Amino acid sequence: MDPAGRFELFYRVVRRVPRGRVTTYGQVALLAGMPGYARHVGHALAALRGTAHRVPWQRVLGKDGRGWARIAILDAMGAGAQRALLEREGVALDARGRVRLADFGWPTLTPRPAPASRARSRPRTRGSTGRS
């Protein structure tokens, strides 16, 4: 398949993000069936700059902490543009530019109130190389 095919896989996932919602690079990679490839999602979206696309790239943020996401674009202008677009969609960003996934996250996560016992059970077991 053509090289762009792989990116298309990510784009397809991003396109599923409804307006007014946000997701994270890692989540996109996971939904695309390529866990651990969050970085590639970033590259794929970066490749969209200035090109004709219908990918809501602004709805993809970097994960910040447990239930928060944050704009990960290094370029100040790109980051500003993303923030503006998100606000226009109704996504409320914190003073620090963070978004609460519990409110705007996608897909809708199961509301998991922090249990009294610190049984975290390690949500991401990406220790394995995932190869072979």
Add this chain to the structure above:
DNA sequence: CTCTTGACCACTC
């Protein structure tokens, strides 16, 4: 071809 950087993520100190 090697080295560096990157729109990442999670763990550790």
Add this chain to the structure above:
DNA sequence: AGAGTGGCCAAGA
């Protein structure tokens, strides 16, 4: 809470 570290893989210099 902030900084450092390791890991993943791709693209650009």
